[in-house]
Amino acid sequence: MSLIIEASDLSFQEHANLNAMRFLNEVIERYPDAVSFASGRPSEINTQPKKWFQYIEQFSHYLAKTQNKSHQEIVNLLGQYGDTRGIINPLIAKQLYLDEGITLEREDILVTNGAQEGMVICLDTLFSPAHDVLLVTDPAYIGITGAARIKGIDVVYVECDSEGPIITALALSIKNIATSGKRARAIYTIPDFSNPCGRTMSLERRKELLAFCYAYGLFVLEDSPYRLFRYTHQPQPTLLALDEKAVVIYIGTFAKTLCPAVRIGYLICRTRVKRSEQFMPLIDDMTRVKSFISVNTGNIAQAIVGGFLLENNCSLKQTIQGINKHYQEKRDRLLLSLAHFFAEQYPTISWNVPDGGFFLNLKLPFDLTMQDVEHCAAEFGVIVVPTAIFSDSGCYNNVLRLSFSYVESDMIEEGVRRLSCFIADSRERMKSGIDK
Numbered sequence: 001m002s003l004i005i006e007a008s009d010l011s012f013q014e015h016a017n018l019n020a021m022r023f024l025n026e027v028i029e030r031y032p033d034a035v036s037f038a039s040g041r042p043s044e045i046n047t048q049p050k051k052w053f054q055y056i057e058q059f060s061h062y063l064a065k066t067q068n069k070s071h072q073e074i075v076n077l078l079g080q081y082g083d084t085r086g087i088i089n090p091l092i093a094k095q096l097y098l099d100e101g102i103t104l105e106r107e108d109i110l111v112t113n114g115a116q117e118g119m120v121i122c123l124d125t126l127f128s129p130a131h132d133v134l135l136v137t138d139p140a141y142i143g144i145t146g147a148a149r150i151k152g153i154d155v156v157y158v159e160c161d162s163e164g165p166i167i168t169a170l171a172l173s174i175k176n177i178a179t180s181g182k183r184a185r186a187i188y189t190i191p192d193f194s195n196p197c198g199r200t201m202s203l204e205r206r207k208e209l210l211a212f213c214y215a216y217g218l219f220v221l222e223d224s225p226y227r228l229f230r231y232t233h234q235p236q237p238t239l240l241a242l243d244e245k246a247v248v249i250y251i252g253t254f255a256k257t258l259c260p261a262v263r264i265g266y267l268i269c270r271t272r273v274k275r276s277e278q279f280m281p282l283i284d285d286m287t288r289v290k291s292f293i294s295v296n297t298g299n300i301a302q303a304i305v306g307g308f309l310l311e312n313n314c315s316l317k318q319t320i321q322g323i324n325k326h327y328q329e330k331r332d333r334l335l336l337s338l339a340h341f342f343a344e345q346y347p348t349i350s351w352n353v354p355d356g357g358f359f360l361n362l363k364l365p366f367d368l369t370m371q372d373v374e375h376c377a378a379e380f381g382v383i384v385v386p387t388a389i390f391s392d393s394g395c396y397n398n399v400l401r402l403s404f405s406y407v408e409s410d411m412i413e414e415g416v417r418r419l420s421c422f423i424a425d426s427r428e429r430m431k432s433g434i435d436k
């Protein structure tokens with residue numbers, strides 16, 4: 001007979017939000033005929049397998065030249081285990097210099113298996129679950145809150161307004177955490193076109209947040225996968241660029257700029273650790289932690305990203321601009337459709353206009369559960385995501401996240417029409433007292 005164990009004996013404990021990542025990744029397959037506003041996947045207009053092989057070649061030549069090695073030596077190197085820090089660090093440093101004006105040493109960068117591993121490394125390096133608490137903006141990307149929960153790290157959501165985390169709310173959270181005998185260790189935020197809201201942090205709030213973190217010895221985990229996908233307005237500087245005291249740890253990824261399948265991301269950290277009267281880079285400790293999580297990031301995947309960066313002379317701004325037209329057109333179609341189906345008929349429904357990124361939020365006059373969303377997909381043929389899965393404050397129970405990055409352009413209007421039918425049906429049922 002096979003071994004049977006009690007669920008309560010597992011270190012992995014059930015939490016509603018822990019199903020959310022799989023829901024987001026799998027829901028499209030379950031309802032293939034539905035119009036999906038669920039997925040934050042990048043559009044596939046940029047998926048060109050032939051190019052992936054070309055990128056590997058391009059990067060191999062670059063490496064052979066810069067390391068004075070033969071082609072065979074480089075092929076051997078790519079096929080082997082590799083440097084835990086990564087092999088494309090100088091190219092990433094150059095891209096951040098050209099696109100963001102940030103000057104970095106290659107030693108400040110650790111290449112990771114996607115942003116997701118970057119988050120896990122931050123948690124494993126900085127947090128002791130018994131003492132340390134993770135602050136996150138409310139709502140927050142489930143990649144970090146789910147990983148924290150699996151590790152037994154407490155998560156506290158900080159109230160936000162349209163400019164970013166409210167500093168007085170942050171101060172109150174820190175006080176409450178200290179009263180409970182624990183320590184707030186870091187705040188996680190997506191300052192540009194956040195997931196799930198599509199909000200951008202104002203410059204003023206960025207500065208206030210940093211000043212607060214300097215005063216309280218808090219780290220800032222800045223996650224920025226959508227930053228280059230900008231449709232209107234001038235960019236704000238990253239928190240990393242504004243940071244004068246090395247409190248910001250920047251979590252980067254190529255999942256949206258190249259493709260998610262390469263699973264290449266990176267961490268940037270300039271903090272120092274005092275150890276036996278010596279000041280050592282925190283990223284060295286993160287590198288050691290990573291070596292026991294994934295040994296190193298796959299060299300072949302790094303070579304694809306390396307070639308992609310080389311082909312674009314290490315600046316992605318220009319490349320992304322072409323793709324941005326495509327995303328902006330989808331965003332605008334979605335906004336037009338929302339106005340068409342809701343503005344007059346449902347004045348109590350509102351939505352935000354994101355300046356970039358892949359998401360916006362739709363606020364309804366009633367709450368929705370995961371079951372409602374399943375019902376909406378099965379019966380009305382449109383998939384949406386409750387923003388509440390990214391929160392535990394109860395403030396987002398009546399909000400839906402609509403993603404416009406992956407839905408087909410000419411299905412957007414039809415998707416919103418179907419959503420309006422679902423909303424009309426839900427309201428009718430509520431009015432007549434039928435359980436939704």
Ligand SMILES: Cc1ncc(COP(=O)(O)O)c(C=O)c1O
Nearest residue numbers: 040114115116141195253255265
């Ligand atoms: C805010 C945010 N961070 C990180 C990621 C995931 O990045 P990666 O695929 O590099 O792990 C996503 C993906 O949707 C995201 O929305």
